[in-house]
Amino acid sequence: MRHIASRDNPDYRGWLRLAQGRPGRHDARVFLEGEHLCHAWLESKGLPSVLVVGESALSLDWVGPIWAACARGRRVVLQDNLAAVLSQVEHGPAVFFIVETPAPEPPARITAGCLWLDRVQDPGNLGTLLRTAAAAGLRQAYLSDGCASAWSPKAMRSGQGAHFALEIHEHADLSALARRLDIPLAATTLDKAEILYVKDLRQPCVWLFGNEGQGVADDLLAQADWRIRIPQSTAVESLNVAAAAAVCLFEQRRQQLVAAVRARTARQ
Amino acid sequence: MRHIASRDNPDYRGWLRLAQGRPGRHDARVFLEGEHLCHAWLESKGLPSVLVVGESALSLDWVGPIWAACARGRRVVLQDNLAAVLSQVEHGPAVFFIVETPAPEPPARITAGCLWLDRVQDPGNLGTLLRTAAAAGLRQAYLSDGCASAWSPKAMRSGQGAHFALEIHEHADLSALARRLDIPLAATTLDKAEILYVKDLRQPCVWLFGNEGQGVADDLLAQADWRIRIPQSTAVESLNVAAAAAVCLFEQRRQQLVAAVRARTARQ
Known part of the structure; x- marks a missing residue:
């Protein structure tokens, strides 16, 4: 299990930039926070590139199955104080998805409104x-x-x-x-x-x-x-x-x- | 002509709070900035409680008549650097109205949509x-x-x-x-x-x-x-x-x- 406890960790710094709406220039990833958005992603697109969970949120019922489904290299536990900084929602459980920005292919002909x-x-x-x-x-x-x-x-x-x-x-x-x-x-x-x-x-x-x-x-x-x-x-x-x-x-x-x-x- | 050159001036500090959307508790005044809003106020409500003009904006054509119309005690020139801090608009001319929040009387019966x-x-x-x-x-x-x-x-x-x-x-x-x-x-x-x-x-x-x-x-x-x-x-x-x-x-x-x-x- 990967565990991040330093605010200088480069992955963490990248996520923080995403969370704050100031991604790096070539960073085409999306930061999703909380049960609603994470479930919406799971249902429409599947597993995230990285699942990031605050220590205290790891025991939440709805987090368990997602944690189990993600491959080992794609799940990270974050020390609670770092997770709190990452969170953009007050009092929300610290569960985050890092995902690739969807880039669908435009159709050859556009026929739908x-x-x-x-x-x-x-x-x-x-x-x-x-x-x-x-x-x-x-x-x-x-x-x-x-x-x-x-x-x-x-x-x-x-x-x-x-x-x-x-x-x-x-x-x-x-x-x-x-x-x-x-x-x-x-x-x-x-x-x-x-x-x-x-x-x-x-x-x-x-x-x-x-x-x-x-x-x-x-x-x-x-x-x-x-x-x-x-x-x-x-x-x-x-x-x-x-x-x-x-x-x-x-x-x-x-x-x-x-x-x-x-x-x-x-x-x- | 009143001229404010200190950022510690209590009037100036009150205007800054208004401009930044954090008025004092019992402050029922409104901060208006720029030609469009000031003219809209003039047309619909009349002269402001206080007209505040940055030094450089004093020579603007549209400012002259308003300046002339306001009573002496109700017009203030602000040093340019202070006016720039007050301004919430980039590159806008520093012309501000301080006005009382309109508080119309509700009608006895409501008959209009x-x-x-x-x-x-x-x-x-x-x-x-x-x-x-x-x-x-x-x-x-x-x-x-x-x-x-x-x-x-x-x-x-x-x-x-x-x-x-x-x-x-x-x-x-x-x-x-x-x-x-x-x-x-x-x-x-x-x-x-x-x-x-x-x-x-x-x-x-x-x-x-x-x-x-x-x-x-x-x-x-x-x-x-x-x-x-x-x-x-x-x-x-x-x-x-x-x-x-x-x-x-x-x-x-x-x-x-x-x-x-x-x-x-x-x-x-």
Whole structure:
């Protein structure tokens, strides 16, 4: 059993950087903490690269089976005071997974409704966008360079489990991917746009949302099939990007639900 | 002209606490920074209690008229290095308003659609909720004890001007206010709730949203006329509170717009 008791241990220092949302430059790993996230990982992806457990947490009921399942070289006990520093949650049991950032392969053709984000900078917004997309029933998210890291602790906290319900493609070249689309690309913009509520959204589309201050980049916007705007009061300039996405994604969900109910009624 | 050059000046220390979102216990003042917020205040409320300007910002075109309009005892020049510490914005001109927190009187009867928040803790969520409410055309917000401070720098940043489009009632006793309602009280909950999209929302209502983890408190929920849920995928447990509010408020806006268009068409 590997046991770390020094704060100068290089592995420990690397985990601490991950936990604090400041990974090393080429570090593509993710830090997961606590029962909820660790179980979500186990269910959707399997065992972690490394299981790190604080001394006192080793005796927890739910930890035993995971500990037993991990190979010897992939499990580490941490002295409690070091584990407390690593923990980003107050009073949480010190159980951590270190895992490789999922890097799914983009499909040859995109045929399912999904979320595209262009340089969304705030990790809280990004996590909320993923959570909203998952709640709306989408299954894939594509994030351009310049987006906040989807797997940072902050974005994970805002995501509330959405990371495990979605296939997340980071560093996606959205302009290039636009050529793989078999469904419309819908972007929200205030300029030369149709009103959301007059748009027929029953078929799937790609929803593209842009940077908090600048919106969707011009070259990407030029590739959009639909330019959509949410009819809002002029009391404020715009909606927060995650709020705008919630309005659009759930308007589509509404139209799809209404259509499904009508189809069912017609059959009866 | 008053000129402050010492970081030990008690006024300066009080402003710094306000700027950093940690006001003294009985300090009911608000710190506003920059051209956009200061102008918004001027337009909606008038002159500030104190105008604070960094030495270098004193010569800015837009500052001159405000400086001239403020009484002598209510304007202060700050040495540039102190102003830089006070500033929460990178490279922004050092122009600050210190103002009294608006404390509007609640009406005897509540007849207009408005936003009620029960213990929404995160200042970012709170600001986004206000922004969404203003964008949806609401004009009043009532915030219970236990909500984040609406006028903290963080909530102001997320609000993006909504604070000046809304009448914000902080420390509101929502249970007591429920007895002043002439319109339905609508709360979102997952328990024994009607689906949002089957609800007739053409008439105004009060929208009540609750704490990020716990939702609306039971005693308040018991006072709700409508219990509403957003039909979402089970991939995540729930929506972020600000996302849920965006969906509800804009579904109401959609129904009202559709009704207005139909009424107009019928008249023609």
